[in-house]
Amino acid sequence: MDSIADSRGGMGTSALAAAITAILYTTAPLASADVVPGTQSDVHFESSQLVGSGRDINALRLPVVDVKSGRVDYYDTRFRLSLVDGAFVMKIIGASKSPAVLGFDNITPGVYQDSNDACYGVGGPTLLPDGRRLYTIDATTGTAGCYQGTSTFRAQFVSGAAVGHPDIGGREIARSLKSTWLYGYIATGANWTRGGVNTDWEGNELLGVRQSGRQLVLGNFTDSDQDFADPKDTAILTRIGD
Numbered sequence: 155m156d157s158i159a160d161s162r163g164g165m166g167t168s169a170l171a172a173a174i175t176a177i178l179y180t181t182a183p184l185a186s187a188d189v190v191p192g193t194q195s196d197v198h199f200e201s202s203q204l205v206g207s208g209r210d211i212n213a214l215r216l217p218v219v220d221v222k223s224g225r226v227d228y229y230d231t232r233f234r235l236s237l238v239d240g241a242f243v244m245k246i247i248g249a250s251k252s253p254a255v256l257g258f259d260n261i262t263p264g265v266y267q268d269s270n271d272a273c274y275g276v277g278g279p280t281l282l283p284d285g286r287r288l289y290t291i292d293a294t295t296g297t298a299g300c301y302q303g304t305s306t307f308r309a310q311f312v313s314g315a316a317v318g319h320p321d322i323g324g325r326e327i328a329r330s331l332k333s334t335w336l337y338g339y340i341a342t343g344a345n346w347t348r349g350g351v352n353t354d355w356e357g358n359e360l361l362g363v364r365q366s367g368r369q370l371v372l373g374n375f376t377d378s379d380q381d382f383a384d385p386k387d388t389a390i391l392t393r394i395g396d
Contacts (some may be wrong), residue, residue: 232249309341337363
């Protein structure tokens with residue numbers, strides 16, 4: 155395993171293993187994410203892919219977020235369950251940096267807000283049969299500081315290449331789309347005129363998404379019922395909570 159910090163400044167896997175062990179054995183109630191004691195890293199088990207095998211549990215692409223910089227690193231971890239004196243004991247037996255995933259699949263779920271205080275909940279991932287990951291975006295008003303107007307906006311996007319994409323792979327533009335975005339579509343358009351995601355973002359339009367630290371960039375690749383290889387409109391959302 156790696157040392158405390160890797161050469162890029164992220165948490166090393168030895169430190170990650172020790173930190174996760176501390177979280178597993180804490181007696182305090184945990185939120186959906188938890189800051190590792192003695193670090194500035196936030197661990198998001200709810201956003202990893204959990205796979206069981208015998209008495210081993212694998213948490214794949216476990217996001218670890220630097221709460222100061224917003225940087226996200228991903229780890230593949232393995233835990234083993236044992237029965238000791240009638241009680242289950244869990245021990246981490248492996249942790250390594252996750253390999254890069256095609257399509258910039260580094261999305262951190264949570265609540266995001268645009269410059270006009272409109273908020274959106276990003277959910278997922280849900281693992282699809284072909285190994286892609288499905289995420290959803292829904293307008294929300296349930297977080298303090300969010301604009302309380304009602305929006306109907308709802309969209310979904312999927313990791314991986316545009317070609318062969320389960321939702322937009324059949325569009326003529328698919329082969330021209332860049333791999334620097336994750337793609338999906340707008341299920342229900344927005345119904346407000348505020349900036350960012352507004353009434354110009356309509357149902358069935360082509361959506362692109364990519365993460366940059368704590369910011370989520372949305373791109374609308376459709377204008378007047380025609381799809382384009384580059385976004386015709388963009389909105390930048392900033393993560394404000396889980």
